[in-house]
Amino acid sequence: MDARNIDYEYSRLILPVGPVHPSLKEPVNLSVTVVNEEIVDVNVKLNYIYRGIEYLAERRNIAQTIYLVERICGLCSQAHSLTFIQALEEIANIQPPERAEFIRVICAELERIHSHMLLLGVVAYDIGLDTLFMYAFKSRETVMDLLEKISGKRVHHDLNTIGGVRFDIDEDLRRLIIKELKYVKRNLDYISEVLEDATVENRLREVGVLPSKIAEELSVVGPTARGSGLTKDVRFNRSYSVYRDYKNSFKIVVLKDGDCLARVKIRVLEVYESISLIETLLDNMPDTPIRIGERILKIIKRIPVGEAISIVEAPRGQLAHYVYTNGGEGLKRLSVRTPTIPNITAVKYMLMHRQIADIPVVFSSIDPCISCANRVTVTDAAKNKTIIVNLENLRRRM
Amino acid sequence: MITGVLKSLFKKPVTVKYYTKPGVHTPIPDRFRGRIIYDYDGCIGCALCVKICPAGAILATPERKVNFYMDRCIFCGECAEICPVKVISYSKDFEITSSDRSQLTVRK
Ligand code: SF4
Numbered sequence: 068m069d070a071r072n073i074d075y076e077y078s079r080l081i082l083p084v085g086p087v088h089p090s091l092k093e094p095v096n097l098s099v100t101v102v103n104e105e106i107v108d109v110n111v112k113l114n115y116i117y118r119g120i121e122y123l124a125e126r127r128n129i130a131q132t133i134y135l136v137e138r139i140c141g142l143c144s145q146a147h148s149l150t151f152i153q154a155l156e157e158i159a160n161i162q163p164p165e166r167a168e169f170i171r172v173i174c175a176e177l178e179r180i181h182s183h184m185l186l187l188g189v190v191a192y193d194i195g196l197d198t199l200f201m202y203a204f205k206s207r208e209t210v211m212d213l214l215e216k217i218s219g220k221r222v223h224h225d226l227n228t229i230g231g232v233r234f235d236i237d238e239d240l241r242r243l244i245i246k247e248l249k250y251v252k253r254n255l256d257y258i259s260e261v262l263e264d265a266t267v268e269n270r271l272r273e274v275g276v277l278p279s280k281i282a283e284e285l286s287v288v289g290p291t292a293r294g295s296g297l298t299k300d301v302r303f304n305r306s307y308s309v310y311r312d313y314k315n316s317f318k319i320v321v322l323k324d325g326d327c328l329a330r331v332k333i334r335v336l337e338v339y340e341s342i343s344l345i346e347t348l349l350d351n352m353p354d355t356p357i358r359i360g361e362r363i364l365k366i367i368k369r370i371p372v373g374e375a376i377s378i379v380e381a382p383r384g385q386l387a388h389y390v391y392t393n394g395g396e397g398l399k400r401l402s403v404r405t406p407t408i409p410n411i412t413a414v415k416y417m418l419m420h421r422q423i424a425d426i427p428v429v430f431s432s433i434d435p436c437i438s439c440a441n442r443v444t445v446t447d448a449a450k451n452k453t454i455i456v457n458l459e460n461l462r463r464r465m
Numbered sequence: 466m467i468t469g470v471l472k473s474l475f476k477k478p479v480t481v482k483y484y485t486k487p488g489v490h491t492p493i494p495d496r497f498r499g500r501i502i503y504d505y506d507g508c509i510g511c512a513l514c515v516k517i518c519p520a521g522a523i524l525a526t527p528e529r530k531v532n533f534y535m536d537r538c539i540f541c542g543e544c545a546e547i548c549p550v551k552v553i554s555y556s557k558d559f560e561i562t563s564s565d566r567s568q569l570t571v572r573k
């Protein structure tokens with residue numbers, strides 16, 4: 068037998084990061100090609116946590132689907148159910164009372180605060196700054212307790228219903244929210260101080276840079292886009308609900324640098340804006356009922372056949388639901404586009420020509436939510452093969 | 466930053482201990498929804514709760530009453546809202562884990 072002589076290029080390796088990895092909190096696989104520690108290619112595989120929520124939604128009545136849709140994401144549960152309900156209300160031509168819209172937006176902003184605090188903590192943990200992690204989670208806990216006092220639950224609030232909300236914010240709660248938000252603001256001042264620290268700067272400045280031109284091409288959304296200098300925010304560009312009237316109570320935060328530090332700082336600044344918006348809304352709450360008088364089973368009986376798209380600014384960016392009702396209490400189609408889908412394409416660009424050590428922090432700085440981003444499974448029974456089709460491929464197929 | 470760290474050394478810990486004494490927790494909010502309380506005799510068997518339950522946690526029985534399966538319940542609170550005679554309510558009991566499934570069924 069001939070001795071075969073193969074010249075391996077030992078410096079070039081494919082490094083699998085994930086789906087189970089100590090520093091990535093999400094079940095995602097990044098196949099990173101490295102040459103001597105320098106990253107030259109990144110392949111993102113998302114298909115580890117497909118749950119089939121869109122399929123399930125087509126098989127139950129609308130009243131049940133509200134709770135199913137809320138469970139797409141654990142962090143943006145209010146955003147998901149708000150988007151879905153807005154679409155349904157448009158189809159059914161229902162106008163929720165004004166106070167209900169205020170409560171919805173207040174809870175959505177509280178949710179933005181706790182989601183941003185989570186990201187701050189996760190990034191801090193990834194760069195090894197556990198002090199900041201503890202501080203961020205301390206404030207996050209306060210906000211989650213507030214949400215529990217409003218709705219009875221910490222994570223999935225079950226707050227929205229067709230034609231209003233289920234729980235009111237009374238005077239005691241209003242005072243409590245204002246008091247606790249002051250405490251969050253104090254903590255936030257300290258957190259901004261820590262972010263000025265040299266350790267943080269060294270680890271985050273000019274890491275994972277996404278120039279605004281590339282960001283525009285990849286159509287990234289949310290804080291990732293705003294960190295690259297794009298003025299993209301659904302609350303301003305295409306405002307919905309109460310944001311229409313209260314556009315002036317908060318500012319859109321845009322930073323130009325496009326690096327991880329900018330993306331982290333944006334979150335801190337946005338929490339300040341959210342706090343000021345919540346305070347304004349709490350002061351101006353109108354005194355109307357919180358939901359229309361009709362029973363939910365009656366409402367779903369009279370929802371006609373129709374379709375609607377609803378777009379909302381979730382904590383991670385633009386979130387869209389396409390809803391197509393079948394006129395018989397159910398849905399014919401539900402399609403969800405979560406902000407992680409466009410944002411995750413930017414990871415490849417951000418990681419290019421960086422070091423291996425930057426992978427966790429760059430990946431968490433876009434605030435990925437992988438289980439929201441998994442879409443369709445195609446099972447080929449003959450070949451015993453499962454293919455997961457993401458939105459891009461689906462569009463090509465359609 | 467250093468002064469902040471030093472100050473925190475002497476503060477009371479933020480962490481709340483989970484079971485310092487049996488039965489003692491942090492206060493549970495009023496709107497919290499725990500294990501279901503069901504008034505068997507008051508139920509009129511309309512099965513509206515079976516229809517609305519998002520998790521399929523309520524099943525009707527041949528005696529025209531219902532059973533609640535707490536292992537499936539997501540504590541959304543819809544059944545208590547829809548019930549015409551208001552026989553469903555929620556306790557503050559959240560420690561409902563059990564290795565025996567029949568413990569998790571609310572019958573009477
Ligand atoms: S609380 Fe919700 S999930 Fe639980 S039994 Fe009632 S309707 Fe079903």
Ligand code: SF4
Nearest residue numbers: 508509511512514548
């Ligand atoms: S809705 Fe109330 S009365 Fe009707 S079956 Fe359920 S528990 Fe009984």
